[in-house]
Amino acid sequence: MRFKTRLILCYSFLFVLTTPVFVYALTCHIMWVCVYAALVTLITALISILLIKEYGRRQRRLTTDVAHELRTPLACLQGSVEALIDGVWEPTTERLESCNEEIQRLTKLVTDLSLLTDIEWEAVKLRKTDFDIAGLLEVTAAQFQAEAEREGIRLVLDIESRMIHADYDRLKQVLVNIVSNALKYTDEGSVTLRNRGREITVADTGCGIAAADLPRIFERFYRADASRDRRTGASGVGLTIARSLIRAHGGDVVAESEMGKGSVFRIFL
Numbered sequence: 001m002r003f004k005t006r007l008i009l010c011y012s013f014l015f016v017l018t019t020p021v022f023v024y025a026l027t028c029h030i031m032w033v034c035v036y037a038a039l040v041t042l043i044t045a046l047i048s049i050l051l052i053k054e055y056g057r058r059q060r061r062l063t064t065d066v067a068h069e070l071r072t073p074l075a076c077l078q079g080s081v082e083a084l085i086d087g088v089w090e091p092t093t094e095r096l097e098s099c100n101e102e103i104q105r106l107t108k109l110v111t112d113l114s115l116l117t118d119i120e121w122e123a124v125k126l127r128k129t130d131f132d133i134a135g136l137l138e139v140t141a142a143q144f145q146a147e148a149e150r151e152g153i154r155l156v157l158d159i160e161s162r163m164i165h166a167d168y169d170r171l172k173q174v175l176v177n178i179v180s181n182a183l184k185y186t187d188e189g190s191v192t193l194r195n196r197g198r199e200i201t202v203a204d205t206g207c208g209i210a211a212a213d214l215p216r217i218f219e220r221f222y223r224a225d226a227s228r229d230r231r232t233g234a235s236g237v238g239l240t241i242a243r244s245l246i247r248a249h250g251g252d253v254v255a256e257s258e259m260g261k262g263s264v265f266r267i268f269l
Contacts, residue, residue, distance in 0.1 A: 066113065070106065070109070073102045073105050073106050073109075074106070076102050077099055077102040077103065077106075080095065080098060080099050080102075081099065109237075112237045112238070112241060113237065115241060116220065116237055116240060116241055116244065119241065119244040119245065119248060124170075124245075124248065126166075126167040126170060126248060126249065127167050127169070128165050128166055128167050129165070129166075129167075129168060130163055130164070130165050131163070131164065131166075131168050132161055132162065132163055132164075133159070133161075133162045133163075133164055133195045133198075133200065134159040134160060134161045134162065134195065136168065136171060136172060136175070137157060137159045137175070137193045137195060137200070138157065138159070139172070140172060140175045140176060140179060140193065141155055141157050141179075141193055143176065144179055144180070144183060144191075147183060148183060148191065151183065151186075151187075152188060153183060153186055153188065153189065153190060153191060154189070154190035154191075155190070155191055155193075156190050156191070156192040156193070157192075157193055157194075158192060158193070158194040158195075159193065159194065159195050160195060160196070162195060162197060162198065164198060164269060166249055166269060167249070170245045170248075170249075171245075171249070171269075173241070173242075173245065174241075174242040174245050174246055174253075174267065175193075175200070175202070175267075177238040177239065177241060177242045178202045178238075178239070178242055178253075178265050178267075179191065179193065179202055180238070181238060181239065182202055182203075182204040182206065182263070182265075183204075185204065185206040185207055185263070186204045186205060186206035186207075186262070187206065187207070188205070189204070189205030189206070189262070190204070190205055191203070191204045191205075192204075198268065198269040199266060199267065199268055199269070200266075200267040200269070201264055201265065201266050201267070202264070202265045202267075203262065203263070203264040203265075204262045204263055204264075205261075205262040206262050206263060207259070207260065207262075208257045208258050208259040208260055208261055208262055208263055209255070209257035209259070209263055210259055211259075214255060214257055217239055217255060218239050218240055218242075218243045218253070218255075219240065220237050220240045221237065239253075246267055246268075246269070249269060250269075251267065251268045251269040252267075252268050253265060253266065253267050253268070254266050254268075
């Protein structure tokens with residue numbers, strides 16, 4: 001639960017708990033309520049301190065994670081630029097493209113982190129409209145068709161018409177993140193997009209996710225295969241963003257997987 005929401009719920013609970021007592025005490029002139037009020041104030045202060053400490057801990061963790069994520073691409077970029085400046089490398093198109101790729105990776109990471117922060121602080125406003133899930137899945141599949149063909153992976157659609165009320169762009173972003181992830185971890189076979197009612201599934205025949213990693217794949221910056229993610233330029237927050245956006249819709253995302261047999265991501269709206 002978001003920090004701001006928890007704090008509001010905490011104070012709302014205390015307000016509901018204490019208001020009737022204070023009204024009764026003021027009416028009947030009961031002095032012991034002063035002691036009760038002092039205790040409530042103390043409890044409120046302690047809870048606030050604990051929540052603030054937790055917020056501080058999360059902020060420190062975020063700072064550490066961001067520093068860790070930025071260190072590698074910045075080091076690569078710095079090394080490449082210094083080699084070009086010192087004349088160790090010739091400024092060839094290939095080397096300049098490599099530098100540009102690192103810059104793009106940094107830009108994507110910053111953009112993703114900014115979006116994730118907005119979601120967690122409820123700054124993202126959903127613009128809900130009525131649309132057909134089937135049409136959205138067709139558009140998403142078409143976006144990845146060329147990449148799938150290039151990698152020799154079948155992109156399968158198993159869809160049925162279903163009207164929903166949701167934010168089209170944000171839901172498309174969720175699907176793009178999950179389908180992109182599925183293609184990265186599938187070396188051969190297929191990626192299937194399916195919907196049944198208000199449930200959407202993205203299933204792949206890739207390498208799968210280890211049981212120890214499965215509970216943590218939606219955590220920020222958690223990577224089941226760090227080497228592959230770094231090679232593909234993944235930011236490490238794609239699945240975190242996907243789950244956060246779906247939960248903002250009042251739904252959820254769950255993952256099922258078995259090593260060597262692929263993974264299934266289920267989106268419930």
